[in-house]
Amino acid sequence: MSILVNNKTKVICQGVTGTQATFHIRRSLDYGTKVVGGVTPGKGGETHLGLPVFNTVKEAKETTGANASVMYVPAPYVKSAFKEAVEAELDLVVCIADGVPIKDMIEIKAMLKDSPTKLIGPNTPGIITPGEARLGIFPENIHHRGNIGVVSRSSTLTYEAVLETTRAGEGQSTVIGLGDDMLIGIDFIDAIERFNQDKDTKAIVMIGQLGGTFEEVAAKYYKDLVSKKPIIGFVAGNAVPFGHKMGYAGDIISKGHISAQDKKDAMEDAGIIVVDNINDIHKELAQLAS
Amino acid sequence: MNIHEYQAKKILSQYGIKIPKGGIAYTPLEAKKVASKVSFRGPWMLKAQIQSGARNKGYFLEKGSGRRGGIRLIKSRRDIEKNAEQMLGSTLVTIQTGPKGKLVSRIYVEAYNKIEHIFYAGMVIDRVKAEVTLLVASTKDEDISQIAINNPEKILKINLDLNKEVSAEQVKKVMEFLKLKPKSSRSLETYINGMHRAFIDYDATMIETNPVGVMKNGELVALDAKMSFDDNALYRHPEISRLQDDYEASERELQASKYRFGYSEFNGSIGCIVNGDGIALAAMDALRAKGIGTACFLNVKGGVDKDKIASGIKIIMTNPRVEGILINILGGFLRCNLIADGVISAASEVGLNVPLVIRFEGTNKEEAKEILERSKLPLIMADTMEDAINKLVKAMEEND
Numbered sequence: 001m002s003i004l005v006n007n008k009t010k011v012i013c014q015g016v017t018g019t020q021a022t023f024h025i026r027r028s029l030d031y032g033t034k035v036v037g038g039v040t041p042g043k044g045g046e047t048h049l050g051l052p053v054f055n056t057v058k059e060a061k062e063t064t065g066a067n068a069s070v071m072y073v074p075a076p077y078v079k080s081a082f083k084e085a086v087e088a089e090l091d092l093v094v095c096i097a098d099g100v101p102i103k104d105m106i107e108i109k110a111m112l113k114d115s116p117t118k119l120i121g122p123n124t125p126g127i128i129t130p131g132e133a134r135l136g137i138f139p140e141n142i143h144h145r146g147n148i149g150v151v152s153r154s155s156t157l158t159y160e161a162v163l164e165t166t167r168a169g170e171g172q173s174t175v176i177g178l179g180d181d182m183l184i185g186i187d188f189i190d191a192i193e194r195f196n197q198d199k200d201t202k203a204i205v206m207i208g209q210l211g212g213t214f215e216e217v218a219a220k221y222y223k224d225l226v227s228k229k230p231i232i233g234f235v236a237g238n239a240v241p242f243g244h245k246m247g248y249a250g251d252i253i254s255k256g257h258i259s260a261q262d263k264k265d266a267m268e269d270a271g272i273i274v275v276d277n278i279n280d281i282h283k284e285l286a287q288l289a290s
Numbered sequence: 291m292n293i294h295e296y297q298a299k300k301i302l303s304q305y306g307i308k309i310p311k312g313g314i315a316y317t318p319l320e321a322k323k324v325a326s327k328v329s330f331r332g333p334w335m336l337k338a339q340i341q342s343g344a345r346n347k348g349y350f351l352e353k354g355s356g357r358r359g360g361i362r363l364i365k366s367r368r369d370i371e372k373n374a375e376q377m378l379g380s381t382l383v384t385i386q387t388g389p390k391g392k393l394v395s396r397i398y399v400e401a402y403n404k405i406e407h408i409f410y411a412g413m414v415i416d417r418v419k420a421e422v423t424l425l426v427a428s429t430k431d432e433d434i435s436q437i438a439i440n441n442p443e444k445i446l447k448i449n450l451d452l453n454k455e456v457s458a459e460q461v462k463k464v465m466e467f468l469k470l471k472p473k474s475s476r477s478l479e480t481y482i483n484g485m486h487r488a489f490i491d492y493d494a495t496m497i498e499t500n501p502v503g504v505m506k507n508g509e510l511v512a513l514d515a516k517m518s519f520d521d522n523a524l525y526r527h528p529e530i531s532r533l534q535d536d537y538e539a540s541e542r543e544l545q546a547s548k549y550r551f552g553y554s555e556f557n558g559s560i561g562c563i564v565n566g567d568g569i570a571l572a573a574m575d576a577l578r579a580k581g582i583g584t585a586c587f588l589n590v591k592g593g594v595d596k597d598k599i600a601s602g603i604k605i606i607m608t609n610p611r612v613e614g615i616l617i618n619i620l621g622g623f624l625r626c627n628l629i630a631d632g633v634i635s636a637a638s639e640v641g642l643n644v645p646l647v648i649r650f651e652g653t654n655k656e657e658a659k660e661i662l663e664r665s666k667l668p669l670i671m672a673d674t675m676e677d678a679i680n681k682l683v684k685a686m687e688e689n690d
Contacts, residue, residue: 020623075522096623098592099550101523102415103493106452109420125622137592137622139652154568159620159652160675180567182495183420209568212417236571239578260571277579278572279676 001200002129002174003149003191004092004118005068009133012060013038014071014081017048020096020137021072025049028070028134036064039084057084068092070126070135075099078122082108086117094135095121095185105183112185119185124177125155138175146171148285149195151188152207153178153214154236160278161205161234168285173201182211188218196229203230203288205281206272208263210237215263223270232284233272235263291519293533294339296398298515301492302499305484308477308511312400314339321374321399325367329401336362336373336399338382340392341538343500343516344435348384351391355380360394363402370399395537403511405503409468410434410445411481412498413489421449422489424456424482428468434500452490456482473508481510492530493523542586542605549598551590553605558583560682561612563603565590565624569675573618576679585611592623599632600639607640614645614686618675621652630658634665642667645685649678 005011013025016038026049029035037052037060044055054060057069069090073081075097085093100108100122112119120127126136130143139159148165150172152158158177165172176191178184188206195201208215215235222228237260268274273284299309312335313324325334338345338360345360355376362373374397383391412425427437427445437444446467448460461479464470470478485497496518503511524531536544546553552567560577562584564570570587577584586609588602606615619629633648649672650658662669670685672678 024623076525099522101493101526102495102520103452103490103523106415106420106422110452137653139620139622139655142652152568154566154571155622156564156566156569156620157572159622160569160572163651163674182415182417207568209571214417217418234572236568236575239571239574239584260575277576277676279576279674 001198002132003194003198003201004120004174004176005127005129005133005135007032007034007132009034009068009092010064010066011035011068011070011133011135012057012064012066014057014069014085015073016040016051016053017043018072022049024072024137025051027140031134031140032131033133033135036066057088057090061088061090066090068094068135070094070096072096075101075122079104079108082119083111086111086115089115090117093117093119093185094124094126095119096124096126096137097121098123098180100181102182105181109183118190120176121179121185123155123181124179125158127174127176129174130172136177142166143175144171147173147200147202149173149191149198149201149204150175150207151178151191151195151204152176153180154207154209155180157207157209157234157236157278161207161281164279164281165205165285167282168289170285170289173198178214187214189221192218192222192231196225196227201229203232203285205285206231206233206267207278208233208235208267210235210260216266219266219270219272222272228271230288231272232281232288233264233267233274234278234281235260235267235274236278238276291521291524291530291534292341292538293517293519293530294341294535295337295515296339297533298497298517299512301488301517302484302497302512302515305488306480307484308509309515310335310400310403310511310513312398314396315374315399316378316396318371318374318378321397322371324399325370328399332367333363333365333402334370334399335402336364336370336377336397338377338394339396339398340382340387340394341516341535342382342384342386342392344384344386345382348382348387350376351381351383360384393537403503403505403513405505405511405513407504408501408513409504410500411485411502412496412500413485413494414496416449419449422452422486424448424450424464424485426464426468429501450486456486470504471508474504474510477508477510488517492517492527493520494518495520542609545605546588546602549602551588551602553586553588555586556584558585559611559613560584561606561609561615562587563590563606563615563617563619563629564588565592565619565621569618569620573616573675573679576675577616580679580683582683585609585613590624590629596628596631596635599628600635603632603636604640607636607642612644614682615647616678616682617646617648618678619650619652621650621654623653625654626650626652626658627654627661630661633662633669634667637667645670645682645689647672647678647682647685649673649675
């Protein structure tokens with residue numbers, strides 16, 4: 001078991017003929033991911049990496065039965081690519097692009113509201129269920145099948161967290177990078193909810209960072225859960241001084257300046273085991289196991 | 291990206307928001323000329339154009355700049371040149387600039403507007419709801435920074451629909467909250483819609499007008515304005531990109547932004563090269579736990595251009611504060627071998643005079659290690675971030 005993706009997930013790639021997509025889709029195919037086709041407007045009918053290429057997501061879905069998309073399209077085109085995926089009612093879209101304008105994300109979030117489609121990202125390494133499916137840019141060699149669910153806002157710290165599970169002699173059920181941006185698709189709550197229901201996940205590693213209130217909101221949700229799996233948490237950004245900034249509006253929306261320590265406190269208060277150094281996660285995991 | 295008050299006011303005025311009559315001055319003489327143009331008799335406001343809040347409570351580092359802050363009410367025409375001279379070319383320190391302050395290279399000269407009372411109006415993005423949010427508060431008794439911390443319930447938040455004008459009910463709610471008189475109603479509607487349209491049209495991430503003045507006839511006037519824009523959307527707004535004030539950023543920050551890398555400077559001694567903000571923050575935290583500060587970090591993100599990466603690494607290598615370099619790369623999109631090539635190319639150009647520890651993980655890690663071994667540069671390889679930091683600390687001690 002796993003969450004969101006497994007060896008039955010049929011994946012199409014939007015922007016498949018691009019350089020980065022080619023590099024990473026080839027690796028995902030080698031990994032065993034069920035990639036069934038690609039979409040590049042104007043290149044329909046061609047074959048790329050042995051996959052059929054379609055002009056639209058709708059066509060690709062109708063022909064291949066795909067239910068998920070991983071998109072490597074550049075940031076300025078994400079909004080229109082995503083609109084296609086939503087209209088085709090795919091279950092899951094993973095958006096890798098970094099630099100999607102916030103206004104475009106506001107519109108994308110509005111599209112998501114009445115839609116069955118779930119979005120991971122943007123600005124994310126994606127999602128990987130070890131041994132089954134890789135949608136994104138993960139270095140696959142660091143992942144091993146196992147029972148720890150990993151969810152992280154920071155891309156690079158996702159890898160660090162995975163390496164920590166390995167150091168503890170554990171593997172991962174599924175690893176999700178939520179994305180580094182101000183506005184993102186699924187958040188910690190979605191991930192925790194799913195990991196909590198997944199019978200192969202026995203504990204969760206949650207990596208937060210400075211900025212926004214995603215961690216506080218998730219901590220509140222976790223605190224109120226009746227039956228819950230243990231979470232080991234880390235929040236990056238304690239050493240950042242109260243920085244240069246302009247205006248107060250950002251502080252007001254988050255009720256005063258929120259530090260990494262405030263986030264840690266909220267998580268600890270909710271019963272999450274919080275470590276100060278990310279390289280201590282493996283110790284806590286070992287402790288849980290014994 | 292941020293712009294100056296006078297530039298933000300100009301944008302807002304294009305959306306029907308009333309602003310005081312004003313003009314920009316780079317010299318004391320210009321200030322005098324502008325002053326007589328905007329008001330015959332005064333009083334006038336002289337406002338230092340640096341990108342920071344609380345300029346009125348700030349102070350100038352230079353002794354000759356007088357005791358007054360960066361916002362000055364001038365009642366007599368003959369005081370204009372003197373005050374302009376004190377402000378121009380001086381360094382203004384506020385609670386938001388840090389102790390180094392910011393150089394004042396231009397001042398905005400405005401006609402003083404007589405007002406009955408003031409309030410705060412801001413607009414920002416609510417990250418959780420993914421909507422644009424209007425924030426208003428009465429600032430009669432307490433300034434907004436205090437209200438935000440002590441009495442956040444005294445701030446009204448109204449989420450706005452991206453594609454709609456503000457509704458009559460929403461205007462009414464703001465009117466009641468701020469206890470405005472009915473004669474301000476129309477002006478308020480124009481004000482909110484103007485802010486909202488400007489916010490959307492220009493891909494803003496923040497607009498703040500603190501304060502908004504309420505005049506005797508009920509009309510609202512923006513007495514100050516700040517605007518920040520989404521860097522990722524600047525490609526759609528060349529007219530905003532042109533407003534970038536290079537004085538506001540350091541030379542190295544400018545260089546890094548040219549390559550679209552993230553770059554931040556602090557007061558410590560370690561230069562970090564990473565490929566994500568998260569890993570940068572985690573590295574800073576781990577360094578601090580050892581009692582060591584970070585001098586700067588460069589986030590090369592998912593860079594794929596070898597030459598750009600080399601140029602980025604040079605920025606770190608040539609920062610005089612840097613006494614040790616930590617390269618911590620967890621390659622996914624970014625391929626480790628590109629960083630290895632970049633390090634060699636940068637070191638061959640500017641030399642490598644401080645200890646450099648590298649930790650690679652992920653995409654093309656082995657290839658990257660081989661490249662570095664072949665280069666014969668005195669680099670230290672590490673397996674984990676912890677290991678990298680320990681090795682760097684040791685190497686720096688030996689280097690002393």
